[in-house]
Amino acid sequence: MFHSPQMVKKRVPEWLNSSLWSSTPSPSLDDDRVQPYTSKPTATTTITSSSSTSDYEPPSMVDPPIPVPPPKPTREDKPPPQPQSTDSLPNHEDKNNTTPSPEDISRQAQLLVELSRKTINLRDLRRIASQGIPDGAGIRSTVWKLLLGYLPPDRGLWSSELAKKRSQYKHFKDELLMNPSEITRKMDNCTNCDTDESKGQSKGLLSRSEITHGEHPLSLGQSSVWNQFFQDTEIIEQIDRDVKRTHPDLHFFSGDSSDAKSNQDALKNILIVFAKLNPGIRYVQGMNEILAPLFYVFKTDPNEEDAASAEADTFFCFVELLSGFRDHFCQQLDNSVVGIRSTITKLSQLLKEHDEELWRHLEITTKVNPQFYAFRWITLLLTQEFNFADSLHIWDTLLSDPEGPQETLLRVCCAMLILIRRRLLAGDFTSNLKLLQNYPPTNIRHLLYVANKLRVQSSG
Template sequence: MGKDRIPDWLNSSLWSTTLSDDDRLHRHSPSPTTSAAAASEPIFQPPVPVPPPAAASSPQSTVTSPKSELRDQVDKNSNDNSNDNDQNASSSGVSPDDISRQAQLLTELSKKVVNLRELRRIASQGIPDGAGIRSTVWKLLLGYLPPDRAQWSSELAKKRSEYKQFKEELLMNPTEITRKLEKSSVHDNDHSKSESSGLLSRSQVTRGEHPLSLGESSIWNQFFQDSEIVEQIDRDVKRTHPDMDFFSGDSHLAKSNQDALKDILIVFAKLNPGIRYVQGMNEILAPLFYVFRNDPDEEMAAAAEADSFFCFVELLSGFRDHFCKQLDNSIVGIRATITRLSQFLKEHDEELWRHLEITTKVNPQFYAFRWITLLLTQEFNFADSLRIWDTLLSDLEGPLETLLRVCCAMLILVRQRLLAGDFTSNLKLLQNYPPSNISHLLYVANKLRPQAAS
């Protein structure tokens, strides 16, 4: 590919139609002040996706809850699954490709030991919503579930018990901590009247247990410091996808889901004092919790909070340095990652790179900061974000590498509008990215892989 020439396959009139701004679904776009680099992993290259059907643009898809009647689908044999899925698809308008992928995924998930390489290959093409299997696949892709299905039950029980213990210890307020200390004191020494009655005498209240103590070891001082983070988390959680009843509103469902998101983020912040909570983490957590909470298996759905916590930790481990402000200017910080995106664009489309960064002086940090730190959750509607995540999580090369390719593809797909624009129009376009054919976007992103690895 020439640096100043875009390949013919991209200039096809098939992809030239764009939707108007009026067609764009409502998107909530916070302004995170986040600051991370992906851990290097063995490279896995899925095959080039089959180009999407000949249509100018695909209609915006909607997210629906998985069907409860498919609760036991993983344990059914593949033939039964294929027949049932074909019947369901014929009445719901699911595409043949979705039917095929669904059957392949169910076949892989039904094996005693899941072939992760094959699972990644299939899932990278997209996980059909209707089957309700995205929950299990994502847990496998993130390493939360082991490939050996015989270990699933014990591993899940252990992790969920661990999370329950985290909540009991980390979400306890100082009064409850003091009460536990009182009981412990009474148990150890029953000589004094105050001890036998469960009350601490004035002399027994240590400096660290006193509400007015400002000492670093004071549980009350720590509580007051944590309360600021809790308030920030609470504000952000309430702003999460305000257009979705699942996350927003006064319903019992929304309140319950908000509480779960809040508890996960608080526990994470307390377990990771070096990072704590950074605005925008709620947007990364939301897709995980949504998918797990809508698992058609009621037992799995009930444990969505614990499962989401550990998968959130796994996912964020590859991006944690982006959220550490002290590393912003380091080789693993967010600015270095944005620079990599800039260099990547220059390598694949130098004309566009020159127009953006030299002619119109659109600094990539103005738009790419949010793209990268929030994993594109704010640039597309929720259903399309889930589809993009299927590809991000499926690539053993690492979500970050795939993310940078997708971001570069986003720039290339609107290159004609960018080349015709000035600073103001280009910045507006990139900060409010237009609706796109997600299948083609991912197709272009995959085309940007190094040829030697394709």
């Protein structure tokens, strides 16, 4: 796996660190935390952005109503600090603005109307959700389940479908998370029952010839559950390490509280079951980062019954989400037309189409290989580039794409490059690599606006 540079400490919104999750203070973000899927060239040190405003100004697009971009910086180590206006900051970072905006209230009302219909119109739901789903009322939880195909459009089928899926997940856990000793005991009990029925005089004692199946702990047989158990141990240990590093800045996932430990156990269960059901992929470092937003959204659903079944719901939605990206996690397909390198090439082509000057400067003049930064952006669905609240907003848009999230993801990645084009054009290999591996704070609404403009231009 790739190793990553040090991670910039990101401030956590107060609403994410509610006392609901823990009474102990949140641990600080560890500077040497391993970040999966990151190539680490020689020049990779942490840089803190001095500006949260964007540099985006291609002449072919209509400028959105945002503050005037800062002047073009010179070729020095870092551009001078720029004043930050309220509009240039992510909405959740404005501590004085706790009241939902009129747009959020209106969108929430529209979503509630759509969710109240007997048959959900997925096209209308996607259109509204793509602009961002307001927090609260459990709306995001239900909408994501619909967007991922976990819930059918017919509301009348929801109850039966949920009951069936949740029962199926319980069966997976019972079968796949069982200790080998329990499996062996279960098989012996069945054998004993058969033996007692046919040979009552044996009194349940197996003769030496009847100890079969290769289920002794020292058995090396491929079919042995013990042999399989020892093979799985390494993967389970990796899952355990990664889960413990998942969002250490959030009480929900980290800390000594019983809730945090329970949430970590749920993540581990999901990843172990997934690995065993998908032997072609198994577990790849970084899957825990994709799993975390889904579980958080479902576990914090105000509906107690749905929150209690968050682990099962998350498992199936995780499978649905990963089905569109599974080839990125298969090393054997890295160089194929469906592998991660092919997807990174598509991002490079997209940038060249919309901003050839920036593309030429990055890939030809300064030799910044897109794999150095885009590998993590794409495989982890931008969960490591933005704080948790902003990641949820971006995912609202990604999951709303009727053709799947990948094309929208590439447009968002391209927009990320265009938004900081001035700094990139003024930079050399080292400064640009630092900037791209530690993406500066930005206005998420503006970022998604630009990404949507790229869609309109491409289709036009």
